Amino acid sequence: MRSRKLAVLLLSALLVSAAVVAASSKPTVKSLGDALICQCGCNQTVNECNHLECPVRSQMRAMMAKEIAAGKGETAILQDFVLKYGVKVLASPPTQGFNITVWILPGIGLLLGLGFVVFIVKHWRRPPAAAAAAPAPIDPKVLEAMEEEMKKVAHP
Amino acid sequence: MNQVGSVALVAALAFAVYGVVAGAVGGYLRSLKTVRSAERATLAFFVMITVAVVALEFLILKDDFHSAYVAAHSNSALPIYYKIAVLWAGQEGSLLFWTWLLSIYGGLAVLLNHRKNRQLMPYVVSILMATGTFFASITYFVANPFEQLSLVTPQGMTAFSPADGNGLNPSLQYHSMVIHPPMLYLGYVGFVVPFAFAMAALITRQLGDNWIRVTRRWTMVPWMFLGCGILLGANWAYYVLGWGGYWGWDPVENASLLPWLAGTAFLHSVMVQEKRGMLKVWNIVLIIVTFFLCIFGTFLTRSGIVSSVHAFAQSNIGPFFAVFMALIVFFSLTLLFLRLDYLKSENKLDSVVSRESGFLFNNWILLAAVFAVLWGTIFPIISKAIESETITVGPPFFNKVAVPIGLLLLFLTGAGPLLAWRKTSFQSLKRNFTLPVILAAATGIGTLAGGIRGLYPWMTFVLCVFVAVCILQEFYKGARTRMRIAGENFFRAIYNLTMRNTRRYGGYIIHLGIVLLFIGFAGLAFKSETKGLMQQGDLLQVKDYLFRCQELTSGQNPNYEYERAVLTITKDGQALGTVHPERRFYLASQQPISHVAIRPSLKEDIYVVLAGQDQDTGKAVIEVFINPLVSWVWIGGFIVFLGTLLAMVPSRVEREMAEIKRPSETAVEEKHAL
Amino acid sequence: MELGITFLIAGSLALFVMLPLLSRDQEGQGVLPVDVTPTADLKRRRLVVYENLQDLEFEYKAGKIAPEDYEALRNNYRAEAAGLMAASLEVERADAGEALIEREVAARRAERRQPPAPDYRCPKCGFENPLPVKFCGECGAALRPAKKKG
Numbered sequence: 001m002r003s004r005k006l007a008v009l010l011l012s013a014l015l016v017s018a019a020v021v022a023a024s025s026k027p028t029v030k031s032l033g034d035a036l037i038c039q040c041g042c043n044q045t046v047n048e049c050n051h052l053e054c055p056v057r058s059q060m061r062a063m064m065a066k067e068i069a070a071g072k073g074e075t076a077i078l079q080d081f082v083l084k085y086g087v088k089v090l091a092s093p094p095t096q097g098f099n100i101t102v103w104i105l106p107g108i109g110l111l112l113g114l115g116f117v118v119f120i121v122k123h124w125r126r127p128p129a130a131a132a133a134a135p136a137p138i139d140p141k142v143l144e145a146m147e148e149e150m151k152k153v154a155h156p
Numbered sequence: 157m158n159q160v161g162s163v164a165l166v167a168a169l170a171f172a173v174y175g176v177v178a179g180a181v182g183g184y185l186r187s188l189k190t191v192r193s194a195e196r197a198t199l200a201f202f203v204m205i206t207v208a209v210v211a212l213e214f215l216i217l218k219d220d221f222h223s224a225y226v227a228a229h230s231n232s233a234l235p236i237y238y239k240i241a242v243l244w245a246g247q248e249g250s251l252l253f254w255t256w257l258l259s260i261y262g263g264l265a266v267l268l269n270h271r272k273n274r275q276l277m278p279y280v281v282s283i284l285m286a287t288g289t290f291f292a293s294i295t296y297f298v299a300n301p302f303e304q305l306s307l308v309t310p311q312g313m314t315a316f317s318p319a320d321g322n323g324l325n326p327s328l329q330y331h332s333m334v335i336h337p338p339m340l341y342l343g344y345v346g347f348v349v350p351f352a353f354a355m356a357a358l359i360t361r362q363l364g365d366n367w368i369r370v371t372r373r374w375t376m377v378p379w380m381f382l383g384c385g386i387l388l389g390a391n392w393a394y395y396v397l398g399w400g401g402y403w404g405w406d407p408v409e410n411a412s413l414l415p416w417l418a419g420t421a422f423l424h425s426v427m428v429q430e431k432r433g434m435l436k437v438w439n440i441v442l443i444i445v446t447f448f449l450c451i452f453g454t455f456l457t458r459s460g461i462v463s464s465v466h467a468f469a470q471s472n473i474g475p476f477f478a479v480f481m482a483l484i485v486f487f488s489l490t491l492l493f494l495r496l497d498y499l500k501s502e503n504k505l506d507s508v509v510s511r512e513s514g515f516l517f518n519n520w521i522l523l524a525a526v527f528a529v530l531w532g533t534i535f536p537i538i539s540k541a542i543e544s545e546t547i548t549v550g551p552p553f554f555n556k557v558a559v560p561i562g563l564l565l566l567f568l569t570g571a572g573p574l575l576a577w578r579k580t581s582f583q584s585l586k587r588n589f590t591l592p593v594i595l596a597a598a599t600g601i602g603t604l605a606g607g608i609r610g611l612y613p614w615m616t617f618v619l620c621v622f623v624a625v626c627i628l629q630e631f632y633k634g635a636r637t638r639m640r641i642a643g644e645n646f647f648r649a650i651y652n653l654t655m656r657n658t659r660r661y662g663g664y665i666i667h668l669g670i671v672l673l674f675i676g677f678a679g680l681a682f683k684s685e686t687k688g689l690m691q692q693g694d695l696l697q698v699k700d701y702l703f704r705c706q707e708l709t710s711g712q713n714p715n716y717e718y719e720r721a722v723l724t725i726t727k728d729g730q731a732l733g734t735v736h737p738e739r740r741f742y743l744a745s746q747q748p749i750s751h752v753a754i755r756p757s758l759k760e761d762i763y764v765v766l767a768g769q770d771q772d773t774g775k776a777v778i779e780v781f782i783n784p785l786v787s788w789v790w791i792g793g794f795i796v797f798l799g800t801l802l803a804m805v806p807s808r809v810e811r812e813m814a815e816i817k818r819p820s821e822t823a824v825e826e827k828h829a830l
Numbered sequence: 831m832e833l834g835i836t837f838l839i840a841g842s843l844a845l846f847v848m849l850p851l852l853s854r855d856q857e858g859q860g861v862l863p864v865d866v867t868p869t870a871d872l873k874r875r876r877l878v879v880y881e882n883l884q885d886l887e888f889e890y891k892a893g894k895i896a897p898e899d900y901e902a903l904r905n906n907y908r909a910e911a912a913g914l915m916a917a918s919l920e921v922e923r924a925d926a927g928e929a930l931i932e933r934e935v936a937a938r939r940a941e942r943r944q945p946p947a948p949d950y951r952c953p954k955c956g957f958e959n960p961l962p963v964k965f966c967g968e969c970g971a972a973l974r975p976a977k978k979k980g
């Protein structure tokens with residue numbers, strides 16, 4: 001009973017914190033910088049671009065700041081970037097068209113794997129009856145040899 | 157010397173080809189002297205590749221810029237330790253280096269095993285040398301490091317030797333760069349040995365657990381090196397790239413993570429075969445996958461099919477690698493299929509709640525991680541082929557996918573080892589999990605009350621406590637039992653407990669290291685970034701830290717020019733010391749790079765970048781990152797390393813097994829030493 | 831100069847590699863020794879089970895395993911070890927029988943070799959000709975003089 005209460009408590013704590021996370025997402029230059037790829041050719045996100053004094057990076061950051069100041073939401077800002085630079089500016093592919101497979105397949109893979117493991121576990125299980133059955137008596141000669149050998153390898 | 161290198165490569169190639177043929181023929185005819193000759197060929201291969209490596213190092217150290225490779229990757233002002241590293245700085249040299257490491261592993265595998273595994277050795281040699289043949293021929297025919305520069309003039313080709321080389325890429329001029337690639341390569345290359353043994357076991361139908369016992373350390377060593385290489389790479393990124401992080405889910409980083417994950421799965425699942433005689437087919441599949449991913453990672457890094465900061469220049473070695481990978485898959489899977497009958501499981505699963513199924517779930521998660529990372533890494537190629545649209549799959553994707561998988565894995569890290577082999581009843585579960593669950597729940601509530609933000613970091617901390625308690629409890633319970641039974645004192649008991657089963661307790665220590673790594677990862681969620689313009693005397697407040705700019709200086713040495721900011725840091729009026737972030741301009745390569753200053757501590761790193769000069773004010777642009785808990789990543793990595801070393805110490809049952817006489821060790825051997 | 835040395839190294843390595851092939855030692859021929867005999871394999875597997883048993887014992891004493899689990903698993907492991915031991919004894923018995931046969935055969939061979947038995951068995955009809963003849967006394971087929979085996 002106690003463990004069930006504990007589980008409920010844990011679960012609710014989990015949900016609360018999830019809600020907190022969801023509520024606190026307002027775009028910033030930093031959060032957008034993680035979602036967009038710098039177009040200077042470095043192939044890294046705007047935040048990670050290590051191209052010193054990268055002009056493209058500062059241009060992109062300026063655009064983010066301007067749009068945030070204009071009060072646009074994250075989706076709208078990302079949309080504007082796509083219009084300007086193309087889909088490749090997004091650090092992760094959009095969830096539509098063919099690109100949705102990149103998001104779905106890992107999940108499918110995970111589930112298929114789980115299905116496979118569950119199948120294997122079921123398939124390999126010793127029938128419970130056999131497991132429960134008392135072990136057959138051991139031939140005394142065998143037992144003697146076995147005990148002797150075990151004594152030799154036994155250490156604390 | 158260029159000729160010496162080329163001749164050595166050709167000779168090595170000849171020995172490799174001979175080794176493949178002689179090994180296979182000797183094994184087929186069961187002819188000891190042919191096998192012996194094949195084994196010697198692996199040593200000859202090693203010597204000749206070593207000659208080639210020495211020749212290339214000689215050219216580099218002598219600043220022979222007539223050599224194309226040296227001119228492209230070195231320059232005369234380069235410090236000597238970076239010159240040595242030029243060997244693996246470019247495509248051609250690093251392929252030679254790869255081949256050299258392969259020859260070292262191959263030679264050692266032969267020397268240490270040829271007396272014990274007479275049946276397997278011929279085919280092991282064959283497979284090692286087949287891989288050697290591939291890499292040596294790529295190095296010789298496609299990406300030869302011994303080519304010389306020449307000019308096309310009206311009179312025809314004339315030799316050309318520039319006054320100085322282009323220099324080593326400045327971002328590679330950092331101390332861990334000298335050690336990071338060798339580590340990584342030692343990891344990539346090393347998995348060839350367990351792969352070769354697995355294939356030899358399939359060919360000879362010796363599919364008991366012999367090959368697994370033989371290759372246990374041969375798997376742990378590359379696994380350890382690969383892990384070290386990955387972390388050193390992360391460390392390099394953290395100290396050199398200057399964006400305040402250490403892991404960017406770059407295709408090349410992913411490429412090194414993939415075989416590490418698959419290798420981890422293999423290291424776990426072989427235990428099921430050793431202990432219970434199950435998962436035989438699966439273990440073969442796992443080592444095939446691991447080796448394949450090693451070659452695939454090498455291919456990904458070098459073929460230029462994915463764009464990456466680390467990738468080597470575009471080159472034409474891609475198709476050769478593609479063919480080689482196809483051959484690996486075809487050969488190994490065909491062989492596996494032909495031998496399925498010999499791979500029947502010796503036991504059944506007793507219960508769903510057991511260590512065995514714990515391992516199955518561990519394998520499931522690890523392989524799901526492999527799949528997700530692999531898929532994300534190659535998806536841009538697929539998308540381009542199908543949709544002809546260039547897209548990017550970057551950190552947001554990987555973080556979304558990898559974090560939940562990582563957390564599941566973290567949970568299993570603690571829970572798995574507490575499940576008993578064969579069968580664990582609810583009663584047993586309760587005995588083992590009560591304390592960890594209570595303490596983890598307390599942490600969860602405590603951190604929530606403390607105002608932690610973010611679901612994932614919170615879950616990470618809770619799970620970290622859970623796992624750490626699980627593991628420490630294992631040590632404690634074990635030690636207490638020994639104290640009771642054998643009357644040892646606590647430390648003696650811990651020592652004996654560990655040495656009796658190094659593998660298990662070494663594994664626990666590795667798991668503890670993983671916990672620390674995850675604590676470090678969780679810290680990423682709380683990092684902050686501040687930017688300020690400063691000149692002499694200016695102050696900048698970042699969180700609790702007050703930065704004062706003492707001076708801005710500049711200077712030059714033969715290798716680079718630099719600008720440097722000298723900043724003092726104080727916290728609550730207490731001086732914490734000085735940092736010197738730099739911007740360097742490397743003369744030979746004409747490239748600028750920033751040199752980050754980091755003040756690490758267990759709680760948080762102060763990470764200061766001199767990002768440049770402000771156009772309008774002429775002041776220095778200073779970026780300050782406060783990165784909590786990063787140090788725990790390096791500490792965790794080090795503990796994983798120590799745990800791995802411990803797990804390699806033979807445990808008692810292994811010593812007992814070593815005493816069983818092998819027939820091949822006795823009669824024939826003395827006469828037929830290599 | 832360096833090139834010469836390189837060729838020298840390659841040449842001597844080639845010799846080193848080929849040397850075993852040139853040896854006229856016949857002993858190692860066709861006998862790639864077996865690494866794991868059935869007996870050794872069974873012993874190793876038993877050692878694993880003993881180790882499992884000792885681990886189980888230890889974990890039980892450490893209070894990590896419930897008594898009923900312990901009892902069941904212990905019986906299971908012991909049965910497994912006994913099975914392996916029985917198999918091992920079986921192999922030993924078979925080996926002993928095998929050795930007996932080998933000895934018998936060797937003795938018979940030795941016996942037969944004592945008088946170099948002339949072999950005038952007819953290849954066509956199988957008749958054992960008692961005397962050295964060129965043609966079979968039974969069917970008349972040509973006989974080849976028996977060669978000494980060696």
